Amino acid sequence: MFEAGRYDQALELASGRIEKKCCRTEDLHFLNQSYHAASQADYERIVVLKESGQPDIWPEIYHRTKLMRKRQNVVLALPEEAREAIRFQTVDFETEEAAARQKASMYLFTLADELMHVETPENAHEAFRALEALKQIDGSFPQIDQLMIKALVVGAHDISFELVNSSGKSLPADFASAAATSFTAKSKLPEGKVDYAIKKDKSYGLRIILRILAFDISPEKMATTTYTEKRPQADQEDVAQVVELNLEKSVTLNARLAFVGQHANTTVLSVPLDVYTGFKHNFAVIRGDASACSERTRKLADQGPRPFPSDFAMLLQAARDLGATSGTLIVDETNEKE
Numbered sequence: 001m002f003e004a005g006r007y008d009q010a011l012e013l014a015s016g017r018i019e020k021k022c023c024r025t026e027d028l029h030f031l032n033q034s035y036h037a038a039s040q041a042d043y044e045r046i047v048v049l050k051e052s053g054q055p056d057i058w059p060e061i062y063h064r065t066k067l068m069r070k071r072q073n074v075v076l077a078l079p080e081e082a083r084e085a086i087r088f089q090t091v092d093f094e095t096e097e098a099a100a101r102q103k104a105s106m107y108l109f110t111l112a113d114e115l116m117h118v119e120t121p122e123n124a125h126e127a128f129r130a131l132e133a134l135k136q137i138d139g140s141f142p143q144i145d146q147l148m149i150k151a152l153v154v155g156a157h158d159i160s161f162e163l164v165n166s167s168g169k170s171l172p173a174d175f176a177s178a179a180a181t182s183f184t185a186k187s188k189l190p191e192g193k194v195d196y197a198i199k200k201d202k203s204y205g206l207r208i209i210l211r212i213l214a215f216d217i218s219p220e221k222m223a224t225t226t227y228t229e230k231r232p233q234a235d236q237e238d239v240a241q242v243v244e245l246n247l248e249k250s251v252t253l254n255a256r257l258a259f260v261g262q263h264a265n266t267t268v269l270s271v272p273l274d275v276y277t278g279f280k281h282n283f284a285v286i287r288g289d290a291s292a293c294s295e296r297t298r299k300l301a302d303q304g305p306r307p308f309p310s311d312f313a314m315l316l317q318a319a320r321d322l323g324a325t326s327g328t329l330i331v332d333e334t335n336e337k338e
Contacts, residue, residue, distance in 0.1 A: 032086040035075055042068050056111075058104035059133060065100050069093035105141055108134040116151065124155030128268075145271050149329050152259050152269065156206035159194045164211045171212065171315060178316050179210060179323035186327025207260040210273075210326055215253040215318070220308045222247050231292040238292035243285045244300060249308050250278040251318040257326050273325055277318040281306045 042064045049057040068091075075088055108130045115127040128151035135144050153159065161183065163176040180196045195202070223246040231238045253275040261268045284300035286293055293301070309317075 028082060028085045031075075031078075031082065035071065035086060035088075038071060039068055055107055058100055058107050059137065062097065062100035062104040062137060065093055065097045069097055101137055105134055105138045108137070109141065109147075112147065112151070116154070119154045121155045121157065124151045127151045128155060145269065146329050148269050149259065149271075152206055152261075153189070153330055156204075158202060158204045159189075159206045159208060160198050160204045161194050161196050161208045162198065162210070164209055167212045167214050169215065171215075172312050172319075174316060175319045178319035179326070182320040182323030183210075183327040184323075186324045187330040188327075189330065203262065205262050208326075209258045209260060210322070211256045211258060213254045213256060215251060215315070217311050217314060218248075218250045218252075220247070220249050229293045229297060238289040240286050240288035240290060240292040240297075242293060242297055243287070244297075245283055245285070245305075247281045247306070247308060248279065249314065250276060251314045252276050253318050253322060255322060257329065271329065273322065275318060275322045275325055277314060277321050279309050279314065 046061050046064055049061055072090065072093060075083060075086070076090070112127040112130040112134070115123040115130070128148060131144065131148045131151060134141055135148065138144075161180060163179055165171050165175075177196075184194070184196075194208075195204070225244045225246075227242050227244070229240050229242055255273045255275070257271045257273055258267050259269040260266065281303070282300060283303040283305055284297055286297065286301050290298060290301065
């Protein structure tokens with residue numbers, strides 16, 4: 001391994017032997033050679049990259065610095081005798097890695113952003129590769145998923161939208177069409193760009209699959225509060241008994257929006273979606289002189305009672321909310337500003 005330049009594999013083998021056995025001279029020699037050779041190779045490569053002054057150097061510098069930190073941690077976990085034998089000294093790789101990570105992230109983001117200024121399929125494919133590398137470096141980069149989705153959509157010649165129910169429970173027959181309608185309205189994709197009825201003889205560059213994982217419908221809840229309101233008059237006191245009612249019902253829905261590429265039918269990006277759809281209604285019933293009540297109470301009384309929506313109606317609204325949430329991830333920001 002060492003002779004072939006596979007220093008990290010050699011280091012892993014030597015450190016494994018030292019952990020299981022005592023520090024044999026042969027293993028220590030092997031550890032010393034592999035650790036220092038690997039670190040020196042990475043260091044020299046980083047120097048060459050920095051001297052080039054090119055903007056695209058930072059992803060490689062980040063990965064090499066990260067590898068040097070991990071390699072150092074392997075040796076740090078070994079017995080002190082082994083560390084002393086190879087004259088091991090710790091280096092603050094964390095600071096260098098953090099700086100390289102930031103510069104690599106900004107380079108990849110800037111590259112993708114510039115490519116997407118001219119929205120061609122070729123530019124979109126290259127932008128997606130840059131964003132994919134960015135996500136590996138910094139998965140929490142702001143709006144990284146939405147940027148990747150935009151690149152996928154722009155790069156695809158034909159798109160299909162499918163809803164799959166994997167919850168194990170039945171959904172209304174109109175659930176899929178309600179979600180698709182909201183998705184279309186919110187995403188603002190060009191007419192004809194997306195097929196909602198899959199054509200078997202058509203090859204899709206991108207399949208968007210909205211998978212329902214689970215949903216829960218809460219029981220109908222009604223909270224009642226009774227109180228008295230009064231208003232003093234010159235010769236009497238106006239009094240009213242008020243019964244205030246708070247009605248609540250909700251649907252929580254867990255889903256995942258997957259983007260499946262044409263190549264090998266593989267999922268290239270998957271985004272979790274949680275949707276909460278709630279019904280709330282407050283009203284009051286006044287018994288007695290309504291003039292004794294506050295303006296707020298009279299307004300509640302004017303609202304009057306409303307029936308709880310059915311489970312069917314709640315699920316259809318949840319479908320519309322889910323479709324709109326999905327479409328928001330794809331919405332064309334240029335069209336939005338116009």
